[in-house]
Structures are given as C-alpha cells and as structure tokens.
Amino acid sequence: MEDVAARAGVSRALVSIVFRGVTGASDETRGRVLEAARELDYRPDTRASRLGRGRTRMLGVTFAVGHAFHGEILGSLYSEADSAGYEIVLSGVTPVRDDRAAVDTLLAERCEGLVLVGSGLASTDLRRLGDGLPVVSLLRPVREAQVDVVRTDDALGLRLAVEHLRGLGHQRIALLDGGRAPGAAERRQGYRRGLRVSPGLDEVVLDGGLTELDGARAATAFLALGGERPSAVAAFNDRCALGFVDVVRQAGLRVPEDVSVVGFDDIEQAAYPHVALTTVRQDAARLGAEAVRAVTSRLDDATGPEGGPTPDGAVVEPELVVRRSTAAPPHGEAS
Amino acid sequence: MEDVAARAGVSRALVSIVFRGVTGASDETRGRVLEAARELDYRPDTRASRLGRGRTRMLGVTFAVGHAFHGEILGSLYSEADSAGYEIVLSGVTPVRDDRAAVDTLLAERCEGLVLVGSGLASTDLRRLGDGLPVVSLLRPVREAQVDVVRTDDALGLRLAVEHLRGLGHQRIALLDGGRAPGAAERRQGYRRGLRVSPGLDEVVLDGGLTELDGARAATAFLALGGERPSAVAAFNDRCALGFVDVVRQAGLRVPEDVSVVGFDDIEQAAYPHVALTTVRQDAARLGAEAVRAVTSRLDDATGPEGGPTPDGAVVEPELVVRRSTAAPPHGEAS
DNA sequence: CACTTTGACTAGAGCGCTCTAGTAGTCCAG
DNA sequence: CTGGACTACTAGAGCGCTCTAGTCAAAGTG
Numbered sequence: 001m002e003d004v005a006a007r008a009g010v011s012r013a014l015v016s017i018v019f020r021g022v023t024g025a026s027d028e029t030r031g032r033v034l035e036a037a038r039e040l041d042y043r044p045d046t047r048a049s050r051l052g053r054g055r056t057r058m059l060g061v062t063f064a065v066g067h068a069f070h071g072e073i074l075g076s077l078y079s080e081a082d083s084a085g086y087e088i089v090l091s092g093v094t095p096v097r098d099d100r101a102a103v104d105t106l107l108a109e110r111c112e113g114l115v116l117v118g119s120g121l122a123s124t125d126l127r128r129l130g131d132g133l134p135v136v137s138l139l140r141p142v143r144e145a146q147v148d149v150v151r152t153d154d155a156l157g158l159r160l161a162v163e164h165l166r167g168l169g170h171q172r173i174a175l176l177d178g179g180r181a182p183g184a185a186e187r188r189q190g191y192r193r194g195l196r197v198s199p200g201l202d203e204v205v206l207d208g209g210l211t212e213l214d215g216a217r218a219a220t221a222f223l224a225l226g227g228e229r230p231s232a233v234a235a236f237n238d239r240c241a242l243g244f245v246d247v248v249r250q251a252g253l254r255v256p257e258d259v260s261v262v263g264f265d266d267i268e269q270a271a272y273p274h275v276a277l278t279t280v281r282q283d284a285a286r287l288g289a290e291a292v293r294a295v296t297s298r299l300d301d302a303t304g305p306e307g308g309p310t311p312d313g314a315v316v317e318p319e320l321v322v323r324r325s326t327a328a329p330p331h332g333e334a335s
Numbered sequence: 336m337e338d339v340a341a342r343a344g345v346s347r348a349l350v351s352i353v354f355r356g357v358t359g360a361s362d363e364t365r366g367r368v369l370e371a372a373r374e375l376d377y378r379p380d381t382r383a384s385r386l387g388r389g390r391t392r393m394l395g396v397t398f399a400v401g402h403a404f405h406g407e408i409l410g411s412l413y414s415e416a417d418s419a420g421y422e423i424v425l426s427g428v429t430p431v432r433d434d435r436a437a438v439d440t441l442l443a444e445r446c447e448g449l450v451l452v453g454s455g456l457a458s459t460d461l462r463r464l465g466d467g468l469p470v471v472s473l474l475r476p477v478r479e480a481q482v483d484v485v486r487t488d489d490a491l492g493l494r495l496a497v498e499h500l501r502g503l504g505h506q507r508i509a510l511l512d513g514g515r516a517p518g519a520a521e522r523r524q525g526y527r528r529g530l531r532v533s534p535g536l537d538e539v540v541l542d543g544g545l546t547e548l549d550g551a552r553a554a555t556a557f558l559a560l561g562g563e564r565p566s567a568v569a570a571f572n573d574r575c576a577l578g579f580v581d582v583v584r585q586a587g588l589r590v591p592e593d594v595s596v597v598g599f600d601d602i603e604q605a606a607y608p609h610v611a612l613t614t615v616r617q618d619a620a621r622l623g624a625e626a627v628r629a630v631t632s633r634l635d636d637a638t639g640p641e642g643g644p645t646p647d648g649a650v651v652e653p654e655l656v657v658r659r660s661t662a663a664p665p666h667g668e669a670s
Numbered sequence: 671c672a673c674t675t676t677g678a679c680t681a682g683a684g685c686g687c688t689c690t691a692g693t694a695g696t697c698c699a700g
Numbered sequence: 701c702t703g704g705a706c707t708a709c710t711a712g713a714g715c716g717c718t719c720t721a722g723t724c725a726a727a728g729t730g
Contacts, residue, residue: 019717051684349709358707
C-alpha cells in the first residue's frame with residue numbers, strides 16, 4: 001500500500017479511499033492510484049482492512065461437504081450475501097471435522113453471523129452460540145429461542161404429496177421415513193395429517209433415510225409386504241425415492257404403473273427425463289435469501305448481538321412438481 | 336485480550352504466549368490465563384494473529400459447490416492440511432461465481448498456497464497465479480509449468496477398465512466420452528491404447544459427459560446402434576455410467592447380462608448393493624494428501640514463492656473395483 | 671473585501687494480535 | 701560475592717489496513 005501510494009504520488013490514506021470506493025478523491029487521482037496498483041499487482045489485504053474497520057461483515061456458513069442440496073443452497077447464499085454487502089466464509093463439516101470444529105473456526109475469524117446448513121449441533125451449543133451472535137439454522141427446525149429457523153414447510157410438503165396421490169385414487173400410501181434427519185419429524189406429521197383427511201386410510205411407515213441406500217432398503221421391506229402392498233409411496237427425499245425406484249424396478253415392478261413414487265427436494269437428477277420424479281420442490285434460492293435476510297436484519301438493525309426479542313426466521317412453502325413417477329393405482333383399486 | 340491479561344494479572348504478551356502454546360510461561364500462570372479466558376469467553380482473533388505473525392499458514396481451496404467427488408476431496412484436504420500445520424480456506428465456485436472470483440477472494444485473504452479442485456481457470460490466469468504463489472491443480476491436468484498437477488492416472492484407469500472387459504471376453508467395447516471435462520482427454524487416450532493391444536478391436540466413442548443425464552443420452556445413442564451394438568461400455572465417470580444403466584434397463588436390456596458397464600471415480604453410490612457398479616477408483620484421500628504435500632513442500636522449503644525449478648505434483652494410480660455390473664458377453668460372443 | 675463552503679488530500683491513532691529486546695528474579699559454579 | 705545461565709515475564713514496535721480530525725487551496729457570497 002505504501003508502495004502504491006508512493007508510485008501514485010499520494011498518501012496511504014488516499015489509496016485507502018480509492019480502494020474503498022468512497023468519495024474524497026478526484027477522478028484523476030483515482031485513476032493514477034488504480035494504475036499504480038495494477039502495475040504493482042497490489043490488492044488490499046482483506047484481513048487487515050476488516051481489522052481496521054472494526055466490523056468484518058462476514059457471514060459464517062457451515063455445511064456438509066459433498067451434499068448436493070447443500071451445494072445448491074451455498075450458491076444462493078453467496079449471491080444473497082453479496083447483494084447485502086456481506087462476505088461468505090465457508091466451513092465444511094466432514095466425517096473428521098464436526099459441527100463444533102466448523103463453528104469454532106468461524107468464530108475465531110470473527111464472523112458476525114452464522115448460517116448453519118442442516119447442522120447437527122447440540123441444543124446447548126446452539127443456545128450458547130445464539131446468545132453471542134445472530135444464528136440461523138437452515139433446513140433444520142430447532143426450538144431454541146436464540147436461533148432463527150429458516151426452513152421449508154416440511155409438513156405441508158408431505159401433505160401436498162399425499163393429497164396428490166389421494167387425488168390419483170391411491171388408498172394405501174406408504175411413507176419412507178427419514179428417522180432423525182432434519183425435518184423428518186415434520187414430514188412424518190404432514191404425512192399423518194394428509195392421511196387423516198379421509199378416514200380409513202392406514203398409515204404405513206417404512207424406515208427410509210437420506211440416501212439411495214436407505215431407499216433401497218425400504219424397497220426391500222416394501223416388496224416383502226406382499227399382498228398388503230401400498231400402491232404409492234412418499235419418500236423422505238429424492239435420493240431415497242430414487243433408490244427405492246431402482247430396487248422395485250429391478251424386482252419387476254413398474255413405476256408408476258404398479259407403484260407411484262414421490263420424492264422431496266427436487267434435486268437436479270429428479271428433473272432428468274429418464275428419471276422424471278414427481279417431487280416436492282424445496283426452493284433453494286428462497287431458503288438462502290431468507291437465511292441471509294434473517295441474519296443481516298439482526299446485524300443491520302443494531303439491536304446488538306443480543307438479538308431482537310422477536311424470533312426471526314421464515315418458513316418457505318414447497319411446491320409439488322408432478323412428473324412421471326406418479327399415476328393412478330393399478331386395476332381399479334381407485335376409490 | 337487486554338481484559339484477559341488484566342483478569343489473570345499478567346501482561347498481554349503473556350496471554351499471547353499462552354495461546355500460541357510456546358514456552359515462556361509457568362504452568363501455574365498458564366492455568367490462570369486459560370481460566371480467565373474461559374470466564375470472559377475470549378478466543379484469539381485469528382485474523383489479527385495472522386496479521387501480526389506475518390505468515391498466514393492458510394491454504395486456499397476452490398471447488399465446485401455440490402459436486403460429490405469434490406466433497407470427498409475436501410474432507411481429505413482438511414485433515415491433511417491440519418496435520419501439516421495449515422488452515423484451509425474454502426471458496427466455492429457456483430454458476431454465478433466463477434473460478435476467477437473464487438480465486439480472487441482467496442488471494443485477498445492472503446492465502447499462501449492454492450489448491451484448485453477441478454478448476455476451469457484459463458491458461459493465462461493459471462500462469463499468472465503460479466508465478467505468484469504455489470498452486471496445484473487437482474484432478475485437472477494442465478501443461479503450465481507454473482502449477483503443479485496432482486491427478487489420477489486417468490489413462491491407466493481406462494486401460495484397466497478395457498483390460499478387465501477384454502478379459503471377460505468382450506470384443507466391442509464402447510467409450511462414453513467426457514468431452515472437454517478435466518481428465519477426459521487422458522481417459523480417451525487410455526481407452527484407445529487399451530483397445531490397440533489386441534488388433535481388430537474397433538473404437539466406438541459415444542458422447543457422454545459428467546452427469547447421469549449425459550449417460551442417459553449416450554444410452555439412447557447406444558440403443559440406436561442396433562445390431563452393431565457393443566457388448567460393454569466404459570463410462571467417463573460413475574454418474575454417467577449410472578445414467579446409462581438406468582436407461583438401457585428401462586429399454587429392457589439387462590446389466591450385466593446383455594451389456595457390461597464400468598464407471599470411474601467410485602463414488603459412494605457405486606458401492607451400494609443394489610447398484611454394485613464395477614468402477615475405477617480414484618483415491619480421494621491420496622489425492623488430497625498429495626495436493627497438500629505439493630503446496631506445503633514449496634512453502635516450507637523456503638525456495639520462495641517463485642517455486643522450485645522442478646515441477647512438483649503427483650500422479651496417483653487408480654484401482655479397478657470389480658462389482659456386479661460386468662460379466663462375460665452374451666451368447667458366445669467371447670473370443 | 672473578509673467570510674464561509676467545498677473538495678482534495680494527509681497525519682496519525684487505532685484495530686488485536688506477534689515477537690524482539692530487554693528486565694527481574696533464582697540458582698549455582700567458582 | 702561476582703558472574704553466568706536459566707526461567708518468567710513485560711514494554712513496545714510492527715503487521716496492513718481504516719478513519720477521524722485536520723490542512724490547504726480554490727470557489728462562492730454578500
């Protein structure tokens with residue numbers, strides 16, 4: 001910086017002014033400084049600038065490395081933060097690097113707010129964190145008053161799925177359950193509510209999970225049901241649905257002719273023409289936007305790090321995307 | 336820090352000593368400082384500490400957000416960097432945030448070295464980058480002398496695949512090509528070499544790509560081949576292979592009875608029992624380790640940012656993993 | 671004409687650390 | 701009792717910025 005200032009024949013302060021893009025420099029000088037910087041291949045040190053500024057305007061984000069849907073969310077987070085004038089600092093969660101470690105590095109970097117994407121952090125940790133700075137839990141509903149929750153209306157999503165299947169005439173609809181995964185409890189509840197609307201529909205809950213493997217296992221259980229077999233299933237998520245479809249097809253069943261399947265998330269693969277999975281779309285862009293809004297509003301409203309008294313956060317509505325994995329049930333089972 | 340020092344009744348310098356874990360403090364004082372820090376919920380500001388230290392010991396990593404295999408690599412990068420005494424700074428590449436933007440933020444943070452995972456950065460940018468600091472291109476072979484390359488021996492991988500298929504008796508073996516994807520040229524070459532070993536084997540190259548969708552398209556082209564149809568295919572990667580399998584199965588062909596398929600990468604799904612894809616495994620752990628080694632060795636050897644005269648980097652050998660998507664060709668086509 | 675105003679620029683303190691140089695105090699050899 | 705050789709600790713400059721409080725000249729005002 002010193003060198004740039006010297007080369008441009010100005011003070012260091014002036015260089016700072018130019019690079020921050022604030023007023024206080026003539027166009028001509030501005031040009032000279034930029035030119036000198038380019039010649040010296042100088043670029044401001046963001047660490048030092050944040051140190052000097054007092055604020056960091058950094059948002060810390062933890063996410064599961066290699067998780068497709070988290071990836072989509074990150075994309076949205078990046079652009080939303082950018083337009084809100086914040087920077088994103090990523091901290092990945094891996095098998096050897098848990099949520100706490102990920103959060104710790106973000107705190108040590110002095111992030112002003114945290115977005116935890118599908119984090120499995122313990123309640124006590126969450127509470128403590130939320131007391132210190134604005135925190136939003138993305139995709140995972142938590143009850144702690146200290147953290148905002150941004151999530152899809154999971155229950156509504158499964159109700160939509162069930163209603164769609166009922167509308168096609170299905171009487172027996174199974175759930176491939178998500179167990180303890182984030183949002184699973186809500187989806188289970190939505191499934192139950194969806195069934196109760198018309199009395200006489202039995203609940204059939206099979207153990208599912210997050211991955212194709214879980215879906216495949218559920219399919220094995222499903223096939224073992226024999227005559228009592230449901231004509232449709234709603235899966236915890238798309239990957240689970242895809243694993244299920246794979247296995248039932250290998251067993252000779254046709255989808256959707258013999259069994260209808262609906263997923264959740266609307267991951268990229270669900271839309272591929274050879275897959276064409278009917279699913280409940282989570283809006284990654286909206287989710288990211290709401291998360292950034294929730295944390296930046298706390299930051300910008302100067303209510304201080306204690307957080308406002310009103311819990312912020314948002315529930316974004318999912319949308320049913322009908323493709324070709326669902327149809328009316330076989331041989332006049334309808335109504 | 337000031338407060339902690341006051342509370343523990345020592346100087347700020349002493350607090351610094353304790354937190355850096357260097358000698359120069361008695362055990363008793365050390366305990367008092369740590370205690371005081373805990374009470375005040377103090378944790379050192381890593382930005383300031385790196386500023387003061389002169390060195391940052393940070394490794395910048397760019398990666399494609401939501402890419403499963405990149406995810407596996409990140410995991411390895413984290414732990415390797417940790418044991419080499421470096422910290423990882425992530426910078427995601429998304430549709431709205433290209434490689435250059437990702438790299439720029441890393442440079443502004445003053446990372447000392449860069450690991451570009453499957454980066455699509457232009458040659459001129461790569462050269463300029465490599466002139467300034469140690470850079471390794473992971474998974475993508477580039478010719479620039481300024482950057483080290485750590486990659487799987489892609490050509491060998493495809494040769495293994497082809498040899499395996501030939502060993503099973505396949506005469507016509509197609510390649511689902513990766514086009515311009517990183518490593519695709521090498522794999523194509525390996526495929527050709529593999530075929531040339533026994534004369535009379537025709538090359539059949541179908542357009543493939545990185546995703547299931549590309550594999551599905553290739554399958555359509557494959558099915559259209561009719562009587563001339565190969566009895567086996569080697570795909571650019573697992574996702575492509577999986578898409579291919581999906582579509583040929585839907586068309587009534589059996590895998591492996593009617594057509595054998597081998598993938599590349601060995602992603603998690605390839606190992607699922609209902610998938611059981613024969614594939615060429617890339618060793619994510621080794622790749623990550625080599626990348627970290629390449630860049631830290633340049634850093635630690637104090638050869639300066641100019642880099643040593645000998646290009647570093649590594650080629651790690653892939654391994655064929657035989658599962659159940661490959662078998663002998665149908666009706667005595669063998670030999 | 672003396673006066674405020676405005677725009678362009680600078681000096682220098684401060685951000686939260688690290689680290690060199692140096693000050694005590696203790697222990698022991700000669 | 702003097703003088704190393706340690707160990708435990710501290711003062712204070714420095715890292716590369718930001719930003720407040722200024723200076724100074726030119727332009728506008730009545």
